[in-house]
Amino acid sequence: MDKENWSIYSKACFEMSNSEYNDYEPAYIFVKDKKGEKEIIVFGVSNDQQTMIRYIGHETNEIKLNKDNVYEILEWSYDMNSDFLEYFEKDYHLEFMSIEQHYGMWSIIEDNCKEDIRCLKGLQNYISHCQSTGINPSLFKQLLGLDSVDISSLYPERNAGFEVIDEFTCGNRTVVLAMKDKPNHKEFVTWRTTPDRHNGYDIGHYFTTSGKAFADFKKRSQSIFEHYFELKHSKFKARFRKKEIER
Numbered sequence: 001m002d003k004e005n006w007s008i009y010s011k012a013c014f015e016m017s018n019s020e021y022n023d024y025e026p027a028y029i030f031v032k033d034k035k036g037e038k039e040i041i042v043f044g045v046s047n048d049q050q051t052m053i054r055y056i057g058h059e060t061n062e063i064k065l066n067k068d069n070v071y072e073i074l075e076w077s078y079d080m081n082s083d084f085l086e087y088f089e090k091d092y093h094l095e096f097m098s099i100e101q102h103y104g105m106w107s108i109i110e111d112n113c114k115e116d117i118r119c120l121k122g123l124q125n126y127i128s129h130c131q132s133t134g135i136n137p138s139l140f141k142q143l144l145g146l147d148s149v150d151i152s153s154l155y156p157e158r159n160a161g162f163e164v165i166d167e168f169t170c171g172n173r174t175v176v177l178a179m180k181d182k183p184n185h186k187e188f189v190t191w192r193t194t195p196d197r198h199n200g201y202d203i204g205h206y207f208t209t210s211g212k213a214f215a216d217f218k219k220r221s222q223s224i225f226e227h228y229f230e231l232k233h234s235k236f237k238a239r240f241r242k243k244e245i246e247r
Helices: 008-017 081-089 099-111 120-133 137-144 210-246
Strands: 024-034 037-046 051-057 071-074 093-097 162-170 173-181 186-193 202-207
Touching (some): 008 024, 008 037, 008 051, 024 051, 093 120, 173 210, 186 210, 202 210
Antiparallel strands (some): 024 037, 162 173, 173 186, 186 202
């Protein structure tokens, strides 16, 4: 395969496997566009999860990894601020991060006191990234079978001045309930969206009382639930109709 066509992740896998760090794999990769070129920072983790490495990657050229261009990070010296959150404050975007590393990072953040988190903007940007890509406790449970950790409360989801206070997801559809403080009252809204918020928020229903807002939230949630099972029912019928025709 032409190395110039490799993804940044595939290239990092190749570089580690063909070096003295062949028992490492990419943990996460940051990329920043800089004057028409990509600045790439690769973090790898050992198979025993005891040591990490960091090195500067290149978009096309292979990096020959050795002690001179690789910085080793022992488990006890890992700093979630300087080794992770700080990059979100310096205009890097997260190109790759394994679901296991996301879970580990959520656990580290949850276990630490707020006073230990120096990069608050970086934390907010990371949680925002997770929200937009569908990284959440339900995904950890589904893919890893691990008990949920939840750091989303450290960065409340907001849209148009409203704070999202509840949501319901079924399939690829989500309904959110949000609230905004007004000088003399609270305003509520329900929006249609998706689990990863990829298409933003759509068709807002606005209310001035919590009861009517929640009733609408419940109604819209039931609607996407019914739609989801209507689709499953249609697929179910089509599957057995095909088998009957084949007979």
